[in-house]
Amino acid sequence: MNQKKLSFEFTHKFEDFISLGGGHVTAAICTSLPPMLFDPGVSVFGPLCLKELRACTSSTENLIIALSHSHFDHCGATAYLLRKIPSARLAASQHAADVLQRPNAVELIRTLNAEYEKSMEADLASEDVTFEALQVTYILKDGDCIELDNGRVCRVIETTGHTRGSLSYYFPDTGIAFIGDAAGALEQGFIHSPYLVSYENYISSIEKIRDLQPRAICLPHSGILAGEDVQRYLFEAAAAAVAYKDMIEKYLELYKGDQKKVVERITQEEYDAQSRHIQNRQPFILNLRAKVNAVDEWLATQNR
Numbered sequence: 001m002n003q004k005k006l007s008f009e010f011t012h013k014f015e016d017f018i019s020l021g022g023g024h025v026t027a028a029i030c031t032s033l034p035p036m037l038f039d040p041g042v043s044v045f046g047p048l049c050l051k052e053l054r055a056c057t058s059s060t061e062n063l064i065i066a067l068s069h070s071h072f073d074h075c076g077a078t079a080y081l082l083r084k085i086p087s088a089r090l091a092a093s094q095h096a097a098d099v100l101q102r103p104n105a106v107e108l109i110r111t112l113n114a115e116y117e118k119s120m121e122a123d124l125a126s127e128d129v130t131f132e133a134l135q136v137t138y139i140l141k142d143g144d145c146i147e148l149d150n151g152r153v154c155r156v157i158e159t160t161g162h163t164r165g166s167l168s169y170y171f172p173d174t175g176i177a178f179i180g181d182a183a184g185a186l187e188q189g190f191i192h193s194p195y196l197v198s199y200e201n202y203i204s205s206i207e208k209i210r211d212l213q214p215r216a217i218c219l220p221h222s223g224i225l226a227g228e229d230v231q232r233y234l235f236e237a238a239a240a241a242v243a244y245k246d247m248i249e250k251y252l253e254l255y256k257g258d259q260k261k262v263v264e265r266i267t268q269e270e271y272d273a274q275s276r277h278i279q280n281r282q283p284f285i286l287n288l289r290a291k292v293n294a295v296d297e298w299l300a301t302q303n304r
C-alpha cells in the first residue's frame, strides 16, 4: 500500500505530564496528587517506571495506575509495581478488569512478558518482575472522572475499536490526553491502524479524541505531540485507517469474501516482500486477521 511517509516531532514532557520513552516503553506519568501512571509497559520496564516515579514525584503514596487496555505490552509491569507500592491502586475498564483475572489471558500476558525478561536478564539484576493476575480497584467507563487533589480531574473517555473497552484519559485543565492505541501508532513514518475489534468504533474513537481539541496527546509507543501536530496526527490516523480499510475491501472483493486469501495476499505484500520487520510474522498475521474480519463485519453492516 502506498502511504506517504509522515514526520512528527515528539516531546517527552508537557505541563506536568511525562512520557517515559517510546517503542516498547509505553509508560507516562502525571505528577498530580496522587500521581498517576499510565500503561506501565512490559514487565522488564517495571524497575525503570519505579525509578522515574520516585524521581519525578514527591511521593508514590496512593499512586493510581491507569490502563488504556489490557494488551501485554501496556499492562505487563503493573504486577511488579503493585507489589512494590502497596498503596497503589489500579484503574481500568470492566473489560480489561475481566481479562486481567482470566487465567488463560494472565498466562498469555505472563508468557509474552517473560520473552522480554529473558532477553534482558542482565538488566533485571535478579529483580522479580513476573506478571500475575491483577485486581482492578477503579472500574472505569465513559464519562467517569478520577478526582485528584486540589480539584483536579482526569476524565475517562471510552475509545474502543483497537480492543473492547479501550480507554483514553484526558486532563481538561492542562489539555493533555493519554490515548493508548486508540489512534494507532507511528512506526517508521507510517501510522498503523490496529482496529482489532471494530473498524467503525476505531474511526469514531479518533473523532472523539479530535473533538476534545486536546492541546497535547500522548501516544504510548512514541511520546507526546503538542500544538498543530495533534490535529494533524489525528487527521492522518483516520486517513490511514480508511486507506487500509479500502485496501482490505478491494481484496475481499477480489477473493469473493475469502478472508484467508486476503490475509495471505496482504502478508505477501506487506510482510514477506520486506526485509526488515518490527513485528514477528505470527503476531503480524494474527493482527491482520482481526483487521480483515473487522472490515468484513463493517461491510456487512453497509448492506453490500
Ligand SMILES: [Fe+2]
Pocket: 069, 071, 162, 181
Ligand atoms: Fe494494544
